[in-house]
Amino acid sequence: xxxxxxxxxxxxxxxxxxxxxxxxxxxxxxxxxxxxxxxxxxxxxxxxxxxxxxxxxxxxxxxxxxxxxxxxxxxxxxxxxxxxxxxxxxxxxxxxxxxxxxxxxxxxxxxxxxxxxxxxxxxxxxxxxxxxxxxxxxxxxxxxxxxxxxxxxxxxxxxxxxxxxxxxxxxxxxxxxxxxxxxxxxxxxxxxxxxxxxxxxxxxxxxxxxxxxxxxxxxxxxxxxxxxxxxxxxxxxxxxxxxxxxxxxxxxxxxxxxxxxxxxxxxxxxxxxxxxxxxxxxxxxx
Numbered sequence: 001x002x003x004x005x006x007x008x009x010x011x012x013x014x015x016x017x018x019x020x021x022x023x024x025x026x027x028x029x030x031x032x033x034x035x036x037x038x039x040x041x042x043x044x045x046x047x048x049x050x051x052x053x054x055x056x057x058x059x060x061x062x063x064x065x066x067x068x069x070x071x072x073x074x075x076x077x078x079x080x081x082x083x084x085x086x087x088x089x090x091x092x093x094x095x096x097x098x099x100x101x102x103x104x105x106x107x108x109x110x111x112x113x114x115x116x117x118x119x120x121x122x123x124x125x126x127x128x129x130x131x132x133x134x135x136x137x138x139x140x141x142x143x144x145x146x147x148x149x150x151x152x153x154x155x156x157x158x159x160x161x162x163x164x165x166x167x168x169x170x171x172x173x174x175x176x177x178x179x180x181x182x183x184x185x186x187x188x189x190x191x192x193x194x195x196x197x198x199x200x201x202x203x204x205x206x207x208x209x210x211x212x213x214x215x216x217x218x219x220x221x222x223x224x225x226x227x228x229x230x231x232x233x234x235x236x237x238x239x240x241x242x243x244x245x246x247x248x249x250x251x252x253x254x255x256x257x258x259x260x261x262x263x264x265x266x267x268x269x270x271x272x273x274x275x276x277x278x279x280x281x282x283x284x285x286x
Contacts, residue, residue, distance in 0.1 A: 153224035
């Protein structure tokens with residue numbers, strides 16, 4: 001079975017060239033050099049700065065990643081997968097990777113991805129470019145205002161069916177605006193169903209297939225919209241079957257990431273973790 005390379009940034013212990021944190025020592029470092037503690041293990045400022053440099057992270061993200069790694073090391077020790085200091089770091093890397101394989105990789109396998117999951121992932125990868133005219137409504141709009149806005153949007157929709165190009169469609173906003181109801185034009189650029197735009201807008205846009213096609217007038221929390229499609233493509237390519245290996249890989253990466261985050265959340269609940277925000281604030285960003 002092919003491994004999903006995209007999971008490696010999550011399982012950072014498997015590809016680290018050196019231990020992310022030092023073992024507890026008899027000579028405690030100054031508190032000003034301790035960024036965080038996970039149980040009895042200290043994460044030092046120098047560890048955080050090295051991870052910032054290596055991965056291009058901010059201080060807090062680098063510290064969070066180091067904490068997650070240390071949680072995995074301690075869990076491996078708790079289960080008896082590795083010892084407490086007698087093993088070389090290279091050995092610890094391999095053993096922690098074994099823990100993660102048991103908890104993450106073996107729980108989400110490529111061969112277990114179903115045709116329905118593949119079809120759903122392919123549908124989610126529909127990328128559209130469009131623009132729209134919006135008749136904006138305030139949050140507390142009255143029924144009368146909503147009705148007038150709907151009527152205005154309907155007029156814009158019917159007028160849009162008669163225009164030939166993007167410029168003419170954009171001009172409809174100024175043409176139909178009134179002192180009481182402002183219509184505005186906006187280019188939406190390329191978007192997918194990722195939360196950038198409200199679901200109602202994406203749902204209506206996905207009903208369009210031909211460049212220049214106009215949507216029915218529809219309402220969202222912002223007001224009444226009319227959308228004009230510019231282009232449509234699938235990020236995976238023209239065929240789900242042709243893109244099947246990449247789609248499966250994307251699903252596995254996402255599910256393994258969620259599984260890894262669940263593991264970290266479970267370990268965090270029973271761990272004693274402290275992060276010194278004052279120390280982190282003094283670390284220069286990369």
